[in-house]
Amino acid sequence: MPAKQKTKTLFLASLFISSAFFSQAHNVSEGYEKPADPLVVQNLEQWQDLKFGLFMHWGTYSQWGIVESWSLCPEDESWTQRKPEHGKSYNEYVKNYENLQTTFNPVQFNPQKWADATKKAGMKYVVFTTKHHDGFAMFDTKQSDYKITSSKTPFSKNPKADVAKEIFNTFRDNGFRIGAYFSKPDWHSDDYWWSYFPPKDRNVNYDPQKYPARWENFKKFTFNQLNEITSNYGKIDILWLDGGWVRPFHTIDPNIEWQRTIKVEQDIDMDKIGTMARKNQPGIIIVDRTVPGKWENYVTPEQAVPEHALSIPWESCITMGDSFSYVPNDNYKSSQKIIETLIRIISRGGNYLMNIAPGPNGDYDAVVYERLKEISGWMDKNQSAVFTTRALAPYHESDFYYTQSKDGKIVNVFHISEKSNYQAPSELSFSIPENINPKTVKVLGISSQIKWKKKGNKIHVQLPEERTKLNYSTVIQITQ
Incomplete structure (x- = not known):
């Protein structure tokens, strides 16, 4: 989740957003293009009925209780800071971070417990991080051994080792729509951060036009992983693609600070990916975040709520605590604050995707269940004013x-x-x-x-x- 992208985005789609929102609209694109596929239009309409969804960032990083993936990024920002006890040098840190695979064993993982609690709280769809920027797959990919089902990972011996499949099946059986988060950049891949060069920032560390064969390998790798997710994991309703710096160079908005850091072409052929995904999952909603055009079916302001109603489909992704990933003793929002946020979002025509991060043991903090129970009590009385x-x-x-x-x-x-x-x-x-x-x-x-x-x-x-x-x-x- 590029929650930490500092942007000042002008969003012009027959709507107005206050200047207070400009400074927070991390992932809102100009130039929304309404889908032409009638099944996608229908699914978007139904998705807008759902209003309240569950976001889950989970990976090996939960063991250190740190921000998801971003400490690997050699940018000097507040969210990329590394703790000295995890490695004195950058290379030592990366080695230790990737070695977290060998200790990841979330034995308390029980997706039914999550589905029960979140369903009672009124959540109707789930978006789960199948792979974040660090490249660690929380699904059984055949493209890499850097995954939860690898023999290198202790949890691979657990019958629920393919956690993406377990989460998707369980939540689907409980009536949820299913969303697969997937990071387009992969900082573990030697075809994205080529070991011949040191990484410079979040972007690819070589020029794909100078080394086209290497970039072609990365495109195939990305295509194959997304084909696995949309082929092998049952009905998928939303493909939620993150890492908007992987994009055609001509789509860069120079008014946005983080997009100005993109110096080379990073086109991964979204037409080919989107066509494949729609063949595997007819009508699937595709969210190519921040990249305007036919593959950004709804927009995703992050950790912010627009000041005014928007005329296009949108979803605010906001954390229950302060962090998208698990950190010990996180500062969880009160139930009143969560309900107020939901009301503000739906009054402006949006959906609320609330992030809850599982810990290294495979469960939520106890306070999360307290909040969900309190929200359930309010939802029991008021749901007719919220949904549809x-x-x-x-x-x-x-x-x-x-x-x-x-x-x-x-x-x-x-x-x-x-x-x-x-x-x-x-x-x-x-x-x-x-x-x-x-x-x-x-x-x-x-x-x-x-x-x-x-x-x-x-x-x-x-x-x-x-x-x-x-x-x-x-x-x-x-x-x-």
Whole structure:
């Protein structure tokens, strides 16, 4: 996950994003191209109904409790720093990092436990890191021995050693849509970071046009791994491709800082890859992050929420803790913060992909299950206002956020507060669009009748004492 790419992106697709978002929009591309394949269009529409997904970054790096892959990158950034105890020199560090393969043994791995907890919390799709930038495959690739199923890896003896297959099968059986994260760059491959030269930064360390045979080998390697993932792992709904610096040179946006570091052509032939993936998985949604065109079917702002509704399919990927990868004693967000973030995202027409990182033992921290249980309680009462909804102007006014059912018959109004512990007030007044004619008004989670009146384009609601039972928000549902 290039969470650490510092960008200032101008995103122009019949929408406006505030200047506050410019500084955080790590992975939003200009020039969105609507898919032409009707099955992809249909799948995107269904994906937009799901709203809440699970992201999981997991690999050998969890044993050190460090950022995923990025400490291998010879860039002097805050997220690439290396701890001296893991190697005094860069080469020693890389050797020790890659040797983590020989100790990776997450014996508590139980994807059913994850599926149970996240499903109750309302998550409806999962995106799992089959391979991050470090090149370690969390699936049984035949293209490399740097993988969890290698005899070099202790966990290879476990019947659940092919963790990607176990995760995909388990979550699919529990009704989730399945997404495969895959890093286009591979810092372990001698055809990407050629051992003849030292790596200079995150990019390929040789000129592919000067050494075309080597680059062709890398293209074949990448194609073959993606063919394995889309052929051998059951129904895959989303192919989530990361590492946007691997791209045709002509697609570089010079206004974006990290893209200015790309000095050579790194075209891996996405047309060939995408055509193969769609042959293996008809209608699969492909997300070639930050590379505008027909293979970026939705855009992916990272660790940020757009200030306004977007007119194209989008998904914010945001961590439950501070880190995408497991770190000991991570600072996990409160359930209230998570619910507030979900409400903001869906009111602007997006999906919330929340990252939870398994630890080296193969399980989540205990606090994660506490958060998921708390979210479940809120979701039990309010899910009808969340799923299969669309954005509705005015989207957001003061502490109120709006969604509507796809048929437009139901309007949902969320009230939240920045206070640490939400307390529903005795009265709420909010605007509604002029064309809304309420027939019934109810508050989700409250069984007693609600007193309300409409005056102009305002609705005034009186909440009973039962409001003290409401956690994190008040959700008002208006039926026309």
